[in-house]
Amino acid sequence: MKKIQMVDLNGQYQAIKEQVNTSLATIMETSAFINGPDVKAFQQELENYLGVKHVIPCANGTDALQIAMMGLGLEPGDEVITADFTFAATVEVIALLQLTPVLVDVEPDTFNIDIAAVERAITQKTKAIVPVHLFGQCANMDAILELAEKHNLYVIEDNAQAIGANYTSKNGKKQKAGTIGHVGSTSFFPSKNLGCYGDGGAIFTNDDELAYTLRGIVNHGMYKRYHHDVIGVNSRLDSMQAAVLRAKLPKLDGYCAARREAARKYNKAFEGQEHIIRPKTVNGCGGICDTCDCHVFHQYTLKITNGKRDGLAEHFNQNEIPYGVYYPIPLHRQKAYLDDRYDEADFPVTNQLIHQVISLPMHTELDDEQINHITATLIEYVNG
Ligand SMILES: *Cc1c(COP(=O)(O)O)cnc(C)c1O
Numbered sequence: 001m002k003k004i005q006m007v008d009l010n011g012q013y014q015a016i017k018e019q020v021n022t023s024l025a026t027i028m029e030t031s032a033f034i035n036g037p038d039v040k041a042f043q044q045e046l047e048n049y050l051g052v053k054h055v056i057p058c059a060n061g062t063d064a065l066q067i068a069m070m071g072l073g074l075e076p077g078d079e080v081i082t083a084d085f086t087f088a089a090t091v092e093v094i095a096l097l098q099l100t101p102v103l104v105d106v107e108p109d110t111f112n113i114d115i116a117a118v119e120r121a122i123t124q125k126t127k128a129i130v131p132v133h134l135f136g137q138c139a140n141m142d143a144i145l146e147l148a149e150k151h152n153l154y155v156i157e158d159n160a161q162a163i164g165a166n167y168t169s170k171n172g173k174k175q176k177a178g179t180i181g182h183v184g185s186t187s188f189f190p191s192k193n194l195g196c197y198g199d200g201g202a203i204f205t206n207d208d209e210l211a212y213t214l215r216g217i218v219n220h221g222m223y224k225r226y227h228h229d230v231i232g233v234n235s236r237l238d239s240m241q242a243a244v245l246r247a248k249l250p251k252l253d254g255y256c257a258a259r260r261e262a263a264r265k266y267n268k269a270f271e272g273q274e275h276i277i278r279p280k281t282v283n284g285c286g287g288i289c290d291t292c293d294c295h296v297f298h299q300y301t302l303k304i305t306n307g308k309r310d311g312l313a314e315h316f317n318q319n320e321i322p323y324g325v326y327y328p329i330p331l332h333r334q335k336a337y338l339d340d341r342y343d344e345a346d347f348p349v350t351n352q353l354i355h356q357v358i359s360l361p362m363h364t365e366l367d368d369e370q371i372n373h374i375t376a377t378l379i380e381y382v383n384g
Helices: 010-030 037-050 061-071 089-096 115-121 141-151 208-217 239-269 309-318 348-356 368-383
Strands: 054-058 079-083 100-104 126-130 154-158 166-168 174-176 183-187 201-205 222-224 300-304 357-360
Touching: 010 239, 037 054, 037 201, 037 239, 054 061, 054 208, 061 089, 061 154, 061 183, 061 201, 061 208, 079 089, 089 100, 100 115, 115 141, 126 141, 141 154, 201 208, 208 222, 239 300, 239 368, 300 348, 309 348, 309 357, 309 368, 348 357
Parallel strands: 079 100, 079 126, 126 154, 154 183
Antiparallel strands: 054 201, 166 174, 183 201, 300 357
């Protein structure tokens, strides 16, 4: 059996090798390292793929979130609601901008932000909601947009994990994840579903005025050379990363399909298992089917409900099966983000998930032998 890896990017590289190597050589020959033609071309190609008016490339997904918040003109003391169960980047940039992060609980089956908890957290000071489309599927955007409209809030989608996923609204309208709220952000970190060979990120919006503001902010607040109208940052996607992304973007739907296929096989293997709860897909099909495109499985995350998650992790270590525990500590209990406003009773779901979740190897190169080995090892241990 081929050695199992959590993320295996070599197969993808082999399939685009010629194009990538040629593009990188051209960039080196022409010294167009920054703001070269590949960056502009990628921007347009991604706009077309997503069906969004503006893509603003930047240096990474964390910057993308920060710049989005800067562009919306949020001010110190403004409250921004986001999920307790996510990667720290989301809450980090809120705090860095001296906005007030307000963490709320998530749903037990999708792991996405809980709408009732968001509603309870809204105050006079609330200015924005940041749903994180965790593990590859959208949060309940219909409900979030409804709340946002009612309370006059911005919606900033952290789409670092769900690029390529679709969201079908109640009215039947189908949109790409990250293009539904006022502004969306993504990351092109190598292990993300659309990853480059270093760091990269982008911001999406359909708002012309906001796009103009954001393009200045990424470039030191310059709208005219050496005229600095607002405080900006330096956040660029470099030409080499753009060239890699240009080679990969036409294959993104294929990558997503390969991930879904692996998820479908995992799901089938765990069917009927009492203590192994499979990830729930909620939008579009209500379950995994061959045509569903609502979940792109950045992670395939199970819940182990009989207290054996930690033992399973150790068993995987011994058997050289990689896994991830995303996330082991809720953000509201991270030292940097402690706040008297939080009450443990407000986080029953996150506090349970951290002991139950385990993410299995997930990438575009998994074969049946590997999947069978992983699922058999897991089932035997959990029921043993
Ligand atoms: C990866 C990730 C980010 C940050 O992206 P970087 O490119 O690493 O800065 C932000 N939010 C979520 C949910 C992520 O998974």
